[in-house]
Amino acid sequence: MTIDDMSSQERPRKHDDARHRFSATLDEIRAGMVRMGSMVVENTRRAGEVILENRLDVANEVRAADEEVNKAYAHLEALSFETLARQQPVARDLRFLVATTRILYELERSGDLAVNCAQIVENLDGLPDSPRLTGLLARILDEACSLFARSIDALAELDSSAGERLDREDDVVDDLVSRLYTQVGLESDAIGLETAVALSRLGRFLERIADHAVNIGENIAFIVTAEFPGDTHAAMRDEQ
Amino acid sequence: MTTDGAEESTMPENEVPNMTQADAVPTQTPGVASRRSASRVNVEVRATETPGAAAPEVVMATEGMEVYYGNFRAVNPVDLDIRAREITALIGPSGCGKSTVLRSFNRMNDLIAGARVTGMVRYHGEDIYAPGIDPVEIRRRIGMVFQKPNPFPKSVYENIAFGPKIGGFKGSMDDMVEESLQKAALWDEVKDKLQGSAFALSGGQQQRLCIARAIATSPDVLLMDEPCSALDPIATLRIEELMFELKEDYSIVIVTHNMQQAARVSDRTAFFNVDVQENGMRTGQLVEFDETGRLFTNPSDPATEGYITGRFG
Numbered sequence: 001m002t003i004d005d006m007s008s009q010e011r012p013r014k015h016d017d018a019r020h021r022f023s024a025t026l027d028e029i030r031a032g033m034v035r036m037g038s039m040v041v042e043n044t045r046r047a048g049e050v051i052l053e054n055r056l057d058v059a060n061e062v063r064a065a066d067e068e069v070n071k072a073y074a075h076l077e078a079l080s081f082e083t084l085a086r087q088q089p090v091a092r093d094l095r096f097l098v099a100t101t102r103i104l105y106e107l108e109r110s111g112d113l114a115v116n117c118a119q120i121v122e123n124l125d126g127l128p129d130s131p132r133l134t135g136l137l138a139r140i141l142d143e144a145c146s147l148f149a150r151s152i153d154a155l156a157e158l159d160s161s162a163g164e165r166l167d168r169e170d171d172v173v174d175d176l177v178s179r180l181y182t183q184v185g186l187e188s189d190a191i192g193l194e195t196a197v198a199l200s201r202l203g204r205f206l207e208r209i210a211d212h213a214v215n216i217g218e219n220i221a222f223i224v225t226a227e228f229p230g231d232t233h234a235a236m237r238d239e240q
Numbered sequence: 241m242t243t244d245g246a247e248e249s250t251m252p253e254n255e256v257p258n259m260t261q262a263d264a265v266p267t268q269t270p271g272v273a274s275r276r277s278a279s280r281v282n283v284e285v286r287a288t289e290t291p292g293a294a295a296p297e298v299v300m301a302t303e304g305m306e307v308y309y310g311n312f313r314a315v316n317p318v319d320l321d322i323r324a325r326e327i328t329a330l331i332g333p334s335g336c337g338k339s340t341v342l343r344s345f346n347r348m349n350d351l352i353a354g355a356r357v358t359g360m361v362r363y364h365g366e367d368i369y370a371p372g373i374d375p376v377e378i379r380r381r382i383g384m385v386f387q388k389p390n391p392f393p394k395s396v397y398e399n400i401a402f403g404p405k406i407g408g409f410k411g412s413m414d415d416m417v418e419e420s421l422q423k424a425a426l427w428d429e430v431k432d433k434l435q436g437s438a439f440a441l442s443g444g445q446q447q448r449l450c451i452a453r454a455i456a457t458s459p460d461v462l463l464m465d466e467p468c469s470a471l472d473p474i475a476t477l478r479i480e481e482l483m484f485e486l487k488e489d490y491s492i493v494i495v496t497h498n499m500q501q502a503a504r505v506s507d508r509t510a511f512f513n514v515d516v517q518e519n520g521m522r523t524g525q526l527v528e529f530d531e532t533g534r535l536f537t538n539p540s541d542p543a544t545e546g547y548i549t550g551r552f553g
Contacts, residue, residue: 019477021481022504081537082533082537085503085537086503086532086533086536087504088503088504
């Protein structure tokens with residue numbers, strides 16, 4: 001599905017589209033964001049190897065991969081900026097390009113969080129041997145990655161229902177993270193204060209990645225419907 | 241003013257001087273410091289090229305070009321490079337000299353009594369105002385499309401065939417007509433009414449017919465003087481898409497009042513402004529010439545920013 005095929009209003013078919021170059025640029029920007037999102041998902045999974053398998057050597061790969069995310073960000077931001085300046089977008093084209101600026105921020109920030117997660121484990125020189133803590137982290141990682149991947153699928157499909165759906169599904173991550181906090185509290189004497197703080201931050205960062213996925217979903221809804229889910233701006237729904 | 245096509249009918253092809261055909265040697269603009277210049281504004285040329293990249297091919301270049309109407313200088317010295325297979329837009333308020341500059345590129349000003357061009361206008365390195373240069377041949381190589389679609393009162397077919405026929409075209413006229421109409425993205429719409437009057441076409445189709453007519457004489461530069469100002473928005477966008485396709489083969493210079501159009505279609509944009517002198521005379525002045533993306537996101541001259549943001553002064 002391309003931006004031309006959005007269900008609410010039919011756009012002219014390609015050969016009738018008097019601005020097919022402009023449409024092609026919008027498609028290029030969206031495809032670029034989808035690629036960038038896939039890179040973030042992949043890199044968060046890579047950070048997961050560092051966390052769960054104590055693969056400290058992989059941390060450098062995580063950092064290197066985030067450089068690619070940053071490059072994609074810079075390129076797509078410049079492209080959408082110039083497109084805004086030169087193509088006088090209106091209606092859904094305008095909504096798409098404004099939402100692009102926000103989505104790019106969510107993607108870039110999520111990439112940074114994956115790096116932060118790897119760095120926490122690196123600084124700790126590995127996580128404590130606690131099956132309950134490791135098990136919770138594994139589930140948080142899995143849910144956060146899968147939520148993020150679904151937000152990228154929704155971006156590829158311009159699925160306006162993603163906004164509310166991802167917000168509901170994010171409750172699972174929030175719930176797991178508060179269980180992690182509780183468990184960290186229970187084991188804090190055994191693992192030590194420094195490790196307890198580090199594990200809490202790890203949980204917090206993964207929770208934030210999932211929150212960014214929810215924001216992406218809400219911006220997709222804005223592109224398609226001109227409204228944020230529940231008529232509330234994404235930033236205001238963000239529980240910081 | 242007569243059209244370029246009508247003008248051609250008066251001059252046989254065999255009087256054509258030795259305009260070099262395809263040896264597109266990049267023209268290096270020499271320094272113009274020694275040239276008498278009343279220009280008070282120094283056009284800043286920003287370094288936008290990647291170091292080490294091959295110099296872009298320049299198809300036309302002006303060096304200290306001034307245009308006079310009698311004793312009145314209409315345009316202050318202009319230094320402008322037109323790059324091959326790019327779209328160059330000339331924008332600016334009324335009276336800024338942009339159309340005058342455009343008409344100097346194919347000697348259309350010759351047709352205005354008292355008009356005179358000084359300085360240098362080069363086409364593939366050759367001075368088009370040099371003695372012995374045939375303006376008709378210049379206009380065949382450097383075609384023009386006007387503000388109002390101006391097809392001849394003839395059939396669609398004859399509109400295209402006219403110029404080449406006068407020029408002694410040998411080959412299949414049918415193929416030539418089809419190819420020109422194809423290139424102008426008009427063939428599918430007119431292939432069943434080639435013998436019908438050109439005036440039966442819509443405004444947008446007539447303008448594309450005029451583009452096809454300009455193409456038919458095998459130019460490599462197309463000058464467009466407000467080609468869309470008489471068209472509705474959709475017809476305008478179709479012409480813009482067509483320009484984008486044409487730039488694979490042609491170098492295009494477009495004058496437009498519509499700065500959004502310049503932003504959409506052009507690779508490089510020149511902004512002209514009106515320079516009001518002490519005696520009240522209003523002279524056109526090239527203010528800034530840069531990549532279009534940069535000019536519309538971060539212009540270097542406050543006058544450019546004032547104009548493109550709609551805040552004059």
